[in-house]
Amino acid sequence: xxxxxxxxxxxxxxxxxxxxxxxxxxxxxxxxxxxxxxxxxxxxxxxxxxxxxxxxxxxxxxxxxxxxxxxxxxxxxxxxxxxxxxxxxxxxxxxxxxxxxxxxxxxxxxxxxxxxxxxxxxxxxxxxxxxxxxxxxxxxxxxxxxxxxxxxxxxxxxxxxxxxxxxxxxxxxxxxxxxxxxxxxxxxxxxxxxxxxxxxxxxxxxxxxxxxxxxxxxxxx
Amino acid sequence: xxxxxxxxxxxxxxxxxxxxxxxxxxxxxxxxxxxxxxxxxxxxxxxxxxxxxxxxxxxxxxxxxxxxxxxxxxxxxxxxxxxxxxxxxxxxxxxxxxxxxxxxxxxxxxxxxxxxxxxxxxxxxxxxxxxxxxxxxxxxxxxxxxxxxxxxxxxxxxxxxxxxxxxxxxxxxxxxxxxxxxxxxxxxxxxxxxxxxxxxxxxxxxxxxxxxxxxxxxxxxxxxxxxxxxxxxxxxxxxxxxxxxxxxxxxxxxxxxxxxxxxxxxxxxxxxxxxxxxxxxxxxxxxxxxxxxxxxxxxxxxxxxxxxxxxxxxxxxxxxxxxxxxxxxxxxxxxxxxxxxxxxxxxxxxxxxxxxxxxxxxxxxxxxxxxxxxxxxxxxxxxxxxxxxxxxxxxxxxxxxxxxxxxxxxxxxxxxxxxxxxxxxxxxxxxxxxxxxxxxxxxxxxxxxxxxxxxxxxxxxxxxxxxxxxxxxxxxxxxxxxxxxxxx
Numbered sequence: 031x032x033x034x035x036x037x038x039x040x041x042x043x044x045x046x047x048x049x050x051x052x053x054x055x056x057x058x059x060x061x062x063x064x065x066x067x068x069x070x071x072x073x074x075x076x077x078x079x080x081x082x083x084x085x086x087x088x089x090x091x092x093x094x095x096x097x098x099x100x101x102x103x104x105x106x107x108x109x110x111x112x113x114x115x116x117x118x119x120x121x122x123x124x125x126x127x128x129x130x131x132x133x134x135x136x137x138x139x140x141x142x143x144x145x146x147x148x149x150x151x152x153x154x155x156x157x158x159x160x161x162x163x164x165x166x167x168x169x170x171x172x173x174x175x176x177x178x179x180x181x182x183x184x185x186x187x188x189x190x191x192x193x194x195x196x197x198x199x200x201x202x203x204x205x206x207x208x209x210x211x212x213x214x215x216x217x218x219x220x221x222x223x224x225x226x227x228x229x230x231x232x233x234x235x236x237x238x239x240x241x242x243x244x245x246x247x248x249x250x251x
Numbered sequence: 252x253x254x255x256x257x258x259x260x261x262x263x264x265x266x267x268x269x270x271x272x273x274x275x276x277x278x279x280x281x282x283x284x285x286x287x288x289x290x291x292x293x294x295x296x297x298x299x300x301x302x303x304x305x306x307x308x309x310x311x312x313x314x315x316x317x318x319x320x321x322x323x324x325x326x327x328x329x330x331x332x333x334x335x336x337x338x339x340x341x342x343x344x345x346x347x348x349x350x351x352x353x354x355x356x357x358x359x360x361x362x363x364x365x366x367x368x369x370x371x372x373x374x375x376x377x378x379x380x381x382x383x384x385x386x387x388x389x390x391x392x393x394x395x396x397x398x399x400x401x402x403x404x405x406x407x408x409x410x411x412x413x414x415x416x417x418x419x420x421x422x423x424x425x426x427x428x429x430x431x432x433x434x435x436x437x438x439x440x441x442x443x444x445x446x447x448x449x450x451x452x453x454x455x456x457x458x459x460x461x462x463x464x465x466x467x468x469x470x471x472x473x474x475x476x477x478x479x480x481x482x483x484x485x486x487x488x489x490x491x492x493x494x495x496x497x498x499x500x501x502x503x504x505x506x507x508x509x510x511x512x513x514x515x516x517x518x519x520x521x522x523x524x525x526x527x528x529x530x531x532x533x534x535x536x537x538x539x540x541x542x543x544x545x546x547x548x549x550x551x552x553x554x555x556x557x558x559x560x561x562x563x564x565x566x567x568x569x570x571x572x573x574x575x576x577x578x579x580x581x582x583x584x585x586x587x588x589x590x591x592x593x594x595x596x597x598x599x600x601x602x603x604x605x606x607x608x609x610x611x612x613x614x615x616x617x618x619x620x621x622x623x624x625x626x627x628x629x630x631x632x633x634x635x636x637x638x639x640x641x642x643x644x645x646x647x648x649x650x651x652x653x654x655x656x657x658x659x660x661x662x663x664x665x666x667x668x669x670x671x672x673x674x675x676x677x678x679x680x681x682x683x684x685x686x687x688x689x690x691x692x693x694x695x696x697x698x699x700x701x702x703x704x705x706x707x708x709x710x711x712x713x714x715x716x717x718x719x720x721x722x723x724x725x726x727x728x729x730x731x732x733x734x735x736x737x738x739x
Contacts, residue, residue: 039405039421044712046422046512051429052531053516053539058464061529065460084452088372090381096602098527107682115527118459123377126463128522131290133686137615160431162690164289164296164304171300178440178448185443185454200445232739 069116074183075107075249076190078237081179082246085239086125089166094131094168097250110137120192132163140167140251144222147244152225169240170228176212180205216241218247253679260334261342268327269633271359273715275319276619280711282312284704291697295515301372306601306689310381317379317477319362324622325423325481326358326397331629332416332488333401336516337408344407350400355365357396361389373451377466379473380434386455389433394431398424417502419484422512424478425627434469460527462501464520471519478618480511482581483550490554490574493628494564494732495729497558503549510546521592524601533594540592547585554578565676569644576652578617584609600675603667604693612659615651615707623714630718631736636725638738643717651710657703665696 035042075083086092099105101112114137118124142150146157151169154161184200186192197208216237220229228238287304289295295302323506329350334340339346365386368374374381384388402422405413413421436452475635491498498504520528553576558564566570587609591600600606631638640643674690675683726739 032509033412035631036418039402039413041420041424042413043421045417047425047429048508049512050426050516052423052513053519054433055519057517057532057535058461058468061532062461065464065527065529066458087371087374087376089301089304090310090374090376091375092378093306098526100598100601102525102598102674104676104682108686113527114462118463118527119461122455122457122460122462123375124462124466126526129604129606130600132689142727158687160294160687162290162304164293164302166304166544166623168301175449178452181440182454183443183449184445184447185438185440189443189454190279190436190458200443200447202445202447205447249275 032244035117035181042117055129065115066119067116068119069114072116073153075175076215077155077179077183077212077243079243079249080182080241080246081174081176081212082123082242082249084179084182085169085174085243086246087123089169091135092125092127094127094163096127096130096134097136097142098126099134099136105134109134110187120156120186122186130198135247137251141247144219144248145224147247148223148225149241151240152241164200166240169223169243170238172239173231174239175235176209176242177205180212181250189191210222213237214251215245219244225245258340259280259342260285260331260340261346261348262331262629263642265330265343265354265629266382267326267352267355267502268323268631269332269629269718270285271355271362272320272323272622272626273718275315275323275362277708277715279312279316279320281309282315283709284701286312287697287699287704288492290500291694291701307346307370307372310374310378311366313379314381314640315366315685316648317473320366320615321477321618321622324485324625325420325477326354328485328488328622328629329401329420329481330624331633332484333404333420336414336417336488337404337411338410339404339407341664344403345408346404347400349430350396350403354393354400357389358393361393363620364389368451374661375435375437375453376456377462377470379432379470380431380466381534382435383451384435384437384439385451387431387437392427392429393414394424398428400605415498416488418482418508419480419487419576422508423484424483426472426480429536430472430476431471434465459683460589463526464521464528464532467522468516468519471522472516474613475511476685477513478614479515479547480619482618483507483511485552485621486554486578488522489621490557490571493568493570493624493734494561494576495560496557496559496561499553503523503553505658507549507553509544509548511543514543514546518543518592524592524594524597527543529729537592537594537597544585544589548582551578551582552587553697564735569641569648569738570624570627570736572648573620573627576648577617577620580620580655584613584617599670601672603666604662604696608659608662608666611662612655615655615658619711620651623711626718627714628736630721631725631728632731634722634725635728635731636721637728638736639717639720639725641738645697646714647717650713651707652708654703654706657706661696661699661703663702665693668680668692668696702738 099109099113150157152164154163187194220232254496369602373383436456492607520532521540669689672684672689
């Protein structure tokens with residue numbers, strides 16, 4: 031049979047394809063519906079948090095930070111309750127990471143504050159002596175893209191039935207109306223911050239990346 | 252495996268991809284060395300403003316070496332090897348020549364755009380699948396054009412039976428196509444929200460645990476179908492060609508090929524041990540990872556036994572040295588991987604530097620060594636020139652071998668140290684170390700790894716120099732060498 035396959039490239043390719051496709055069908059499909067079910071009480075990300083998640087993705091925080099607490103005592107002691115599948119139901123993409131050059135962040139909102147993050151992102155070694163994490167000062171000046179975050183919320187609402195309210199509509203008007211909500215949430219964050227430029231930017235209706243990022247990190251609980 | 256002097260093969264496309272292999276190799280390894288140094292000396296994070304942090308550059312390093320360097324090497328060898336084993340010249344068909352050139356230029360432009368997009372921060376943040384959807388579409392066109400060129404060439408072949416290398420190239424094409432498409436399924440938010448926000452942004456079709464499963468089904472098998480399958484294709488061609496020895500066992504190559512195809516895909520879930528993925532999938536991933544030793548070692552042993560009775564060539568021909576060491580590193584790496592996939596070992600190894608250590612003994616020792624040996628074998632035949640310097644080749648071999656050993660030993664120690672410190676408890680059962688203790692302790696190992704990067708990069712520059720000098724000022728050859736590549 032193999033000799034015959036080697037002389038018939040078409041059937042050879044079909045053969046290879048069946049052999050390699052097999053495992054995916056058996057391993058991935060059976061649990062698909064169940065694995066995407068949210069835990070009870072899980073709320074979708076707010077637009078500001080989504081914008082923060084974009085900053086997290088843009089600067090590729092997963093290069094050094096995981097969001098997956100494994101079921102070992104040493105991990106639950108350090109980071110809190112081990113992670114459950116349903117907690118990730120609204121995570122598109124998942125951000126578990128594969129390397130902990132820095133600590134896990136899945137429940138960082140439980141034990142770090144806005145103030146801590148502000149100092150830490152400005153100069154990590156001021157807060158954690160010996161840290162090898164770079165400073166992310168550009169988060170204090172770059173403006174977060176909240177319109178795209180809103181577009182994401184509307185998309186997941188319409189395409190994947192993520193439970194966002196009726197006010198989330200795919201129109202410019204709906205977006206303009208929602209902007210005020212995002213800005214109000216940003217102000218609750220900046221109330222705990224001290225960087226003047228950031229405060230001024232938010233007062234002027236612009237949201238620096240750091241504000242969105244902190245909103246996202248505070249949400250991780 | 253006979254030579255066919257009557258046919259004049261056309262190496263235009265193979266040469267173009269050879270240049271990009273060298274170019275992306277240098278670029279990817281410079282970035283790799285820089286980010287390795289950043290972990291030891293964090294002030295190096297600020298060389299390029301927000302574009303120069305470890306986190307932003309890390310995916311640039313991985314994608315440039317995987318999709319820039321390695322794939323260029325795969326394509327360069329493919330356009331060389333396939334003509335020879337199929338016994339047709341690309342010049343025989345205008346269409347194939349066009350597809351080959353189209354493939355190259357779209358690839359080159361696409362690779363540059365893709366790299367720039369990552370530097371600017373357009374990223375799906377899925378490992379080895381960071382590119383956003385517009386780039387993905389370009390990649391699909393590139394891949395399809397390779398497939399068209401491949402099957403068109405197969406269509407007009409004179410040698411009816413496909414040689415082993417062709418099996419692996421076909422598998423590379425099919426495997427990457429399937430995995431890439433499924434893993435990158437995403438909805439562009441601009442179109443789904445009536446034109447709001449950035450056109451580059453998209454959301455994954457899968458969420459949470461499902462996304463993780465699809466991602467590592469891809470992530471693990473990107474290793475299979477980019478770092479293993481086409482590299483095996485190369486060694487099956489270049490080792491017999493360079494040594495003048497026939498492949499030791501046809502049956503063993505059959506078993507290894509079909510075994511690898513079937514087993515590799517199951518092993519992806521070993522990246523998700525102790526996660527929220529169902530336990531039975533984790534166990535499947537573990538078990539199949541261990542079984543994977545069989546087809547992997549099957550190929551490697553087949554290669555080593557091909558040299559049976561001819562081991563003297565190891566001392567005489569540096570290219571044989573590169574290839575034999577490559578298959579040895581392949582054996583090391585494919586034993587190490589299954590060990591890490593055992594759940595109890597993984598509990599310590601996962602999230603630590605042992606993982607990049609494992610990846611790099613595979614890629615530096617196996618993938619890069621094999622690609623360089625392949626290109627060195629091709630150079631005298633493509634450019635009709637003698638290889639510029641044997642001494643340089645010898646020096647490069649030892650320099651890079653030292654670098655690989657320094658890399659994986661330092662990362663093994665770093666990884667196991669950190670894994671053990673994370674779980675260490677005192678007599679009362681409290682955690683002994685705060686996280687930062689487990690970071691600062693790694694400094695010497697990170698410094699050694701950065702040094703290893705400098706050595707390896709230097710070796711690669713020696714390769715690049717030797718190749719370019721071969722093209723420009725190597726001694727002209729009057730006829731094509733049959734086996735051993737001539738070198739000055």
